[in-house]
Amino acid sequence: MSGQAVVTGLGVTAPNGTGVPEYWDAVRDGRSGLGAITRFDASGYPVAVAGEIPECPAERELPERLLPQSDRVTRLALVAADEALRDAAIKPGDVPEYQMGVVTASTSGGLEFGQRELQKLWGSGWRDVSAYMSFAWYYAVHTGQISIHNGMRGPGGVLASEQSGGLDTLAFARRKIRAGTTTMVAGGVDGTLCPYGVAIQTAGRELSPCADPGAAYLPFDAEAGGCVPGEGGAILIVEDRVGAEERGAPQIYGAVAGHGAAFDPEPGCADGLYRAARAALDDAGLPAAAVDVVFADAAGRRDLDDAEVAALTRLLAPRTVPVTAPKSMTGRLLSGGAALDLATALLALRDGVIPPTTGTSPGRADDRIDLVVGEPRAAGIGTALVLARGRGGFASAAVLTR
Amino acid sequence: MSRRRTVITGIGVVAPGGTGTGPFWELVTSGRTATRRITQFDPSGHRCQVAAECDFDPAAAGLTPREIRRTDRFVQLAKAAAREAVDDSGLTVDDRLAARTGVAMGSAVAGTKSMEAEYVVLSDGGAHWNVDPAYVSPHMYDYFLPSSVAAEVALTTGARGPATVVSTGCTSGIDAVAHAAEVIRDGAADVVVTGGSDAPISPITVTCFDVIKAQSVYNDEPARACRPFDRTRRGLILGEGSAVLVLEEYEHARRRGARIYTEIAGAASRCNAFHMTGLKPDGREMAEAITTALGEARMDPGEVDYVNAHGSGTKQNDRHETAAFKRALGEHARRVPVSGIKAAVGHSLGAIGSIEIAACALAMEHGVVPPTANLREPDPECDLDYVPLDAREHRVRGALTVGSGFGGFQSAMVFRDPESASEGRSA
Numbered sequence: 001m002s003g004q005a006v007v008t009g010l011g012v013t014a015p016n017g018t019g020v021p022e023y024w025d026a027v028r029d030g031r032s033g034l035g036a037i038t039r040f041d042a043s044g045y046p047v048a049v050a051g052e053i054p055e056c057p058a059e060r061e062l063p064e065r066l067l068p069q070s071d072r073v074t075r076l077a078l079v080a081a082d083e084a085l086r087d088a089a090i091k092p093g094d095v096p097e098y099q100m101g102v103v104t105a106s107t108s109g110g111l112e113f114g115q116r117e118l119q120k121l122w123g124s125g126w127r128d129v130s131a132y133m134s135f136a137w138y139y140a141v142h143t144g145q146i147s148i149h150n151g152m153r154g155p156g157g158v159l160a161s162e163q164s165g166g167l168d169t170l171a172f173a174r175r176k177i178r179a180g181t182t183t184m185v186a187g188g189v190d191g192t193l194c195p196y197g198v199a200i201q202t203a204g205r206e207l208s209p210c211a212d213p214g215a216a217y218l219p220f221d222a223e224a225g226g227c228v229p230g231e232g233g234a235i236l237i238v239e240d241r242v243g244a245e246e247r248g249a250p251q252i253y254g255a256v257a258g259h260g261a262a263f264d265p266e267p268g269c270a271d272g273l274y275r276a277a278r279a280a281l282d283d284a285g286l287p288a289a290a291v292d293v294v295f296a297d298a299a300g301r302r303d304l305d306d307a308e309v310a311a312l313t314r315l316l317a318p319r320t321v322p323v324t325a326p327k328s329m330t331g332r333l334l335s336g337g338a339a340l341d342l343a344t345a346l347l348a349l350r351d352g353v354i355p356p357t358t359g360t361s362p363g364r365a366d367d368r369i370d371l372v373v374g375e376p377r378a379a380g381i382g383t384a385l386v387l388a389r390g391r392g393g394f395a396s397a398a399v400l401t402r
Numbered sequence: 403m404s405r406r407r408t409v410i411t412g413i414g415v416v417a418p419g420g421t422g423t424g425p426f427w428e429l430v431t432s433g434r435t436a437t438r439r440i441t442q443f444d445p446s447g448h449r450c451q452v453a454a455e456c457d458f459d460p461a462a463a464g465l466t467p468r469e470i471r472r473t474d475r476f477v478q479l480a481k482a483a484a485r486e487a488v489d490d491s492g493l494t495v496d497d498r499l500a501a502r503t504g505v506a507m508g509s510a511v512a513g514t515k516s517m518e519a520e521y522v523v524l525s526d527g528g529a530h531w532n533v534d535p536a537y538v539s540p541h542m543y544d545y546f547l548p549s550s551v552a553a554e555v556a557l558t559t560g561a562r563g564p565a566t567v568v569s570t571g572c573t574s575g576i577d578a579v580a581h582a583a584e585v586i587r588d589g590a591a592d593v594v595v596t597g598g599s600d601a602p603i604s605p606i607t608v609t610c611f612d613v614i615k616a617q618s619v620y621n622d623e624p625a626r627a628c629r630p631f632d633r634t635r636r637g638l639i640l641g642e643g644s645a646v647l648v649l650e651e652y653e654h655a656r657r658r659g660a661r662i663y664t665e666i667a668g669a670a671s672r673c674n675a676f677h678m679t680g681l682k683p684d685g686r687e688m689a690e691a692i693t694t695a696l697g698e699a700r701m702d703p704g705e706v707d708y709v710n711a712h713g714s715g716t717k718q719n720d721r722h723e724t725a726a727f728k729r730a731l732g733e734h735a736r737r738v739p740v741s742g743i744k745a746a747v748g749h750s751l752g753a754i755g756s757i758e759i760a761a762c763a764l765a766m767e768h769g770v771v772p773p774t775a776n777l778r779e780p781d782p783e784c785d786l787d788y789v790p791l792d793a794r795e796h797r798v799r800g801a802l803t804v805g806s807g808f809g810g811f812q813s814a815m816v817f818r819d820p821e822s823a824s825e826g827r828s829a
Contacts, residue, residue: 141674262562
């Protein structure tokens, strides 16, 4: 065992692509998955744009028994986990059952399922409520279902730190790998695109009211006016490097070199984000100068973007390192967002291409950072820094190396 | 470099029967129970009408009017418990320590109470699928986010290190503390304020357990509704509450002369990968978690002087964990006292694991094992020493607690007197 955790498989469900090839094509080309909300009549809502995932064929391949007992988002998580395992060429039966664990991030469990059952309870009475309600809407549902679906009996975890949770699952997985677990399934798939879920999100006053999908979410733009909600995320397969090499893993996307987290209740969390990034680099044993690209949290609101730029310019000299926010093409995916950024960063490391931030105008982008806007940028990149903030003061950072 | 070790130096509890660690310990060692007919809503017509409720007044517990307005009840319980825990630890979280102090809170269903109450308004009593967002409370997003409990505990305690919520259902209260211990061991923090909190007593949660017939139906005998390991048992009884612990790196605690309750010597979680709500009777995965936790602690089964059982009061659970104890502890399972406190304080989902850790720490501190309340007619298939009805004086130098939850999660945590371990290890 080397003690170095590496990522050997990726699975993605995102508004602009289900499956890694489709998603990565879209992201490199700057193709957005944002559009008008179609899932329900949102005309009375102060938000009009979202990143919805159309039904994908892989959902229909899941066992039929899952349909009545799971929320759509849980099925997307299962689809992503299946893809990640295939990508890593791991057949769950080949690994000892206690040597495979699962950790997912969550903020909302299966809320659409929950809304439906709440309507039954309050509309017609408790006897009409589904027998699956006790687990289909709680936060641990993805981890439980992935574990059952794949016969994984090792460590199980569920972390909730709002948008930053996806990064924290990687640190959790790395700890378990270092303690001897062979294979960890980690990441997050999230979303609340049902009427009640979107209504709840509007209370956070972070969403953009703009009805133009091309202009609703403009990270680091002088005209940024909020973000848009989305659904989806990514699942990663994490293994020990030596173990992965010995079993002949088809690829090693990169190493989980460092992780850091901090709490900072100040608006914008600039100091917390800086401390988290610093801790992640220290953990990786790398200087800030080693960072080749930053995947930003990119809140899309002026004050929050300013705070992130303040953290970045404190960490790295201004405009020395490319910064990007591909989540401008998916919307913010709650705990799925940072997990998807991890997958995107690993694909960028593999192909030497930094995907662009869309929507944001080059002329209006904050000039204290080198934001990759409009077009992808070819670059020899060996080290990526992924940043995430969670509402209320959570900050996390991960350092990935090729 | 020797491994960084983690000890408990502060305890705070808000549980049914009383606010504060003192009233909690008094209740669980008395053999009395705090289960009663539900008062938080009218339970008439529900299959189960009993729960263990906290008579908790957030203002009396020191929360400000704004703190109360912006938080769900499960967060309020946690803030009160966190304050008591930090006071108990004697720690001053100053600027230097703040960045080295983390938070890891467990919760299974988080802001469900607010989520249901708001839903009723936005949907006008369930009349509409599409809701009216104009009626949404300005704090609703924070009520909804499970992470708000970690953020609010950080605000209460001044912590500015790594913070998160662990939400593995009914094992959250153990898993959050295990996570906190790992954060300290990794060196990412020297202190972590950790524990669990849930306030699930609302129509939707009671319904969740009603529709699968998991709750007791002894509505006419509310104080005797939950009967773990008893052959007349009929199911679990929901509870609410919070326990918060101050976890500290051992040398950090020693340097400042802190009172040390116990050491978190080992912990493990396993999934049964079997069924979201079902358990296999063989207890294999729970046994595996116990064995792994003991291995991490480098303890033999014989060094476990007390087992705090999950003891939820369902037949499925009682037999499952009895099998797990026998499988993991061997012959010692028949000698060691095993007891559960859920008959007294209810099953508070993501909180109870931490409340039970507090019970283990207090059992070690006082040399007293709390009883299994309401155990009058032992189930012949559950043939261990479950300490029925009355507390027992018993020296506890090593203890084990377990939890089992929906999703298949099985968790175990092992405690020991840190002094006894350091003697052995320095040799």
